[in-house]
Amino acid sequence: MSILIDGSTRVVIQGITGKEGQFHMRQMVEYGTRVVSGVTPGKGGQRVDGIPVFNTVREAVGMMGATVSAIFVPPAFAADAIMEAADSGVSLIVCFTEGIPTLDMLTVSHYLKKKGVRLIGPNTPGIISPGKCKVGLMAGYIHQEGSVGVISRSGTLTYEMVYQLTKRGIGQSTCVGIGGDQIIGLSFVDLLELFEGDSDTEAVVLIGEIGGTAEEEAAEFIRKSLTKPVVAFIGGRTAPSGRRMGHAGAIISGGRGTAVEKIRSLDEAGVRVVENPADVGEEVARALREKRE
Amino acid sequence: MKIHEYQAKEIFRQFGIPVPRGGVAGTPGEAREIARQIGEGKIVLKAQIHAGGRGKAGGIKLASSPEEVEAVAEEMIGMRLVTAQTGPEGQEVRKVLVEEGMGIEKEFYLGVVVDRTRVCPVLMASDQGGVEIEMIASENPERVHMEYVDPSVGLRPFQVSRLAFGLGLDAAVMGKARSAFGGLYRAFWEKDCLLAEINPLVLTEGKELVALDAKMNFDDSALYRHGDISAMRDPFEEDPLEVEASRYNLNYIKLNGSVGCMVNGAGMAMATMDLIKLTGAEPANFLDLGGGASAEMVKNGFKILLADKNVRAILINIFGGILRCDTLANGVMEASREVELDVPVIIRLEGTNVEEGRRLLDQSGLDLIVATDLKDTGERVMEVLKRTSS
Numbered sequence: 001m002s003i004l005i006d007g008s009t010r011v012v013i014q015g016i017t018g019k020e021g022q023f024h025m026r027q028m029v030e031y032g033t034r035v036v037s038g039v040t041p042g043k044g045g046q047r048v049d050g051i052p053v054f055n056t057v058r059e060a061v062g063m064m065g066a067t068v069s070a071i072f073v074p075p076a077f078a079a080d081a082i083m084e085a086a087d088s089g090v091s092l093i094v095c096f097t098e099g100i101p102t103l104d105m106l107t108v109s110h111y112l113k114k115k116g117v118r119l120i121g122p123n124t125p126g127i128i129s130p131g132k133c134k135v136g137l138m139a140g141y142i143h144q145e146g147s148v149g150v151i152s153r154s155g156t157l158t159y160e161m162v163y164q165l166t167k168r169g170i171g172q173s174t175c176v177g178i179g180g181d182q183i184i185g186l187s188f189v190d191l192l193e194l195f196e197g198d199s200d201t202e203a204v205v206l207i208g209e210i211g212g213t214a215e216e217e218a219a220e221f222i223r224k225s226l227t228k229p230v231v232a233f234i235g236g237r238t239a240p241s242g243r244r245m246g247h248a249g250a251i252i253s254g255g256r257g258t259a260v261e262k263i264r265s266l267d268e269a270g271v272r273v274v275e276n277p278a279d280v281g282e283e284v285a286r287a288l289r290e291k292r293e
Numbered sequence: 294m295k296i297h298e299y300q301a302k303e304i305f306r307q308f309g310i311p312v313p314r315g316g317v318a319g320t321p322g323e324a325r326e327i328a329r330q331i332g333e334g335k336i337v338l339k340a341q342i343h344a345g346g347r348g349k350a351g352g353i354k355l356a357s358s359p360e361e362v363e364a365v366a367e368e369m370i371g372m373r374l375v376t377a378q379t380g381p382e383g384q385e386v387r388k389v390l391v392e393e394g395m396g397i398e399k400e401f402y403l404g405v406v407v408d409r410t411r412v413c414p415v416l417m418a419s420d421q422g423g424v425e426i427e428m429i430a431s432e433n434p435e436r437v438h439m440e441y442v443d444p445s446v447g448l449r450p451f452q453v454s455r456l457a458f459g460l461g462l463d464a465a466v467m468g469k470a471r472s473a474f475g476g477l478y479r480a481f482w483e484k485d486c487l488l489a490e491i492n493p494l495v496l497t498e499g500k501e502l503v504a505l506d507a508k509m510n511f512d513d514s515a516l517y518r519h520g521d522i523s524a525m526r527d528p529f530e531e532d533p534l535e536v537e538a539s540r541y542n543l544n545y546i547k548l549n550g551s552v553g554c555m556v557n558g559a560g561m562a563m564a565t566m567d568l569i570k571l572t573g574a575e576p577a578n579f580l581d582l583g584g585g586a587s588a589e590m591v592k593n594g595f596k597i598l599l600a601d602k603n604v605r606a607i608l609i610n611i612f613g614g615i616l617r618c619d620t621l622a623n624g625v626m627e628a629s630r631e632v633e634l635d636v637p638v639i640i641r642l643e644g645t646n647v648e649e650g651r652r653l654l655d656q657s658g659l660d661l662i663v664a665t666d667l668k669d670t671g672e673r674v675m676e677v678l679k680r681t682s683s
Contacts, residue, residue, distance in 0.1 A: 075514060101515035102407060103485055106444045109412045139614035139645060154560020156612045160667065163612075163643065180559060182409050182487075209560055212409045235563035238548075238570045239579070246544050246559025246581045248514060249409070254427035276571055277564040278667035 002129035012066035021072035037064035057088040079104035105183035119185025125177035146171015152207035164281030180247030188218035210236035219265035301507035308476040315392030324366035335394030346376035400493035422493030485515030550575025553598035588624030618650030
């Protein structure tokens with residue numbers, strides 16, 4: 001098993017005729033993802049690699065039975081693209097766009113709540129259930145099918161951690177990048193809850209960073225409700241206060257959102273927090289060994 | 294993006310928030326002229342720098358005649374103001390705001406920010422004006438009143454009433470509170486702010502609510518639709534290396550350590566800084582090359598890092614996923630040949646075609662130290678530092 005996506009997932013790509021959309025569509029298809037349709041307003045009727053393109057998401061979902069939308073649309077139009085997807089019958093939206101205005105995302109979040117549709121991102125590397133389906137930008141081969149769930153606020157750092165696991169022969173059930181922005185869809189808590197309910201996930205790796213309180217909320221949830229071991233790394237112990245560290249959401253403001261605060265909360269919740277990013281693979285191996293004994 | 298107080302007050306005026314009479318001056322003569330137009334009474338001069346803590350650092354002064362205003366402005370303009378927020382090198386004052394003095398009865402705090410957990414704007418008010426909101430929130434949380442705003446309906450009048458009564462304001466000034474509070478919320482929303490703050494908002498002896506200070510931070514991602522705000526950028530407030538890096542489309546933040554680093558991906562860049570710290574050194578910067586990490590970007594990255602005289606070693610840490618390591622290695626080699634590298638360079642590549650990438654680097658004849666995994670990278674950095682310090 002896996003969470004959110006699997007072999008039965010059918011994907012529609014919003015922005016399929018753009019450079020990014022086309023490139024990653026091909027990578028996903030190569031990995032085995034079933035990309036069933038694409039959307040670019042004004043280009044309905046065309047095909048990209050044989051995949052039909054529609055003018056609206058409603059048509060792309062209705063005609064081809066898509067269940068998940070992957071959004072590769074420029075920042076100024078992405079908020080609307082997310083809302084269009086939410087109004088068109090998909091159950092999950094993955095938005096890769098970086099640089100959507102924060103206040104637009106407030107409106108989007110409230111809309112999604114009313115519609116009951118899940119969002120991953122924006123500004124995310126996406127999601128992969130190794131061996132089954134990839135709706136993401138990550139290189140497929142660094143992953144391996146298995147039983148560790150991975151959730152993270154970054155991209156390449158997640159690949160690094162996943163690769164540490166794969167090189168040790170530790171596979172992953174599902175890996176999710178929740179996105180680096182201030183306002184995002186699914187949170188650490190939402191995903192921990194899904195992993196807790198997934199019988200094939202034995203342990204979870206949580207990769208957090210400075211800014212906001214998502215890690216503190218995760219710690220609270222883990223303390224109360226999680227039975228599976230969690231290994232965590234929090235980036236940004238050396239980050240200065242008041243500066244945005246690349247990700248729009250990675251900022252310590254008014255002394256809140258420091259790595260020290262997050263590490264303390266996770267530590268108190270019984271999470272295995274590693275100090276050195278090089279040690280995550282080793283710590284997960286140890287956690288699994290102890291669990292199986 | 295941050296702007297100056299005088300700029301934020303111009304925006305406040307557009308949104309109907311009362312501010313003191315006055316204007317901004319770039320020379321002592323202009324300051325005197327503004328004071329003359331204000332007329333009788335106390336005049337306040339405020340140094341215009343982005344950093345807070347100006348009052349305690351001598352950046353806010355009083356004067357009582359146009360001549361005195363000119364003399365104070367003479368001292369202020371061109372000085373380097375060192376506040377708790379500027380760092381020891383301080384910030385040069387290039388403009389002063391000259392305003393009428395106010396007879397103050399009470400001081401309040403009023404601010405709007407985005408609440409990330411509740412996913413909405415929150416309007417915060419306190420009767421402890423003039424104090425930082427974080428300080429009030431931690432020491433006297435009961436003195437901070439909050440109203441969470443549903444973005445689809447905006448700030449409602451009942452919410453303003455709750456805040457205003459919470460602050461102990463009379464029903465007589467409720468109309469004025471409505472325009473000031475509502476104006477601040479509208480400015481926040483319409484101009485795509487991440488923070489809009491009045492600290493202090495004062496009740497004058499004449500029962501007017503006036504914004505004595507003004508602070509606004511804008512969402513960089515939304516600047517494309519606010520040409521008026523983008524035009525308010527003050528390059529003198531930014532680190533020159535950071536300005537240059539942004540011209541190259543590099544995400545760079547200067548820090549004070551000695552190990553420079555360039556990395557693809559922001560999270561990985563932060564983790565690499567942390568790794569440097571674990572070796573006993575301090576990172577000289579944050580630098581995200583982005584997903585692509587082309588030869589051009591690496592070359593520009595080298596230029597920025599080498600321009601920082603504190604840098605004694607450079608660490609390149611790149612995880613190539615879809616991007617292949619041999620392509621990356623060629624890029625790094627090309628860049629290394631084009632710039633004069635006078636510090637040791639440690640490079641760690643991982644991902645697709647990594648063996649080929651490392652082989653290319655090893656055989657390049659360039660003086661690059663090639664590390665394998667992250668653990669090995671930390672050890673190599675330590676070795677290099679030991680060697681360069683002895």
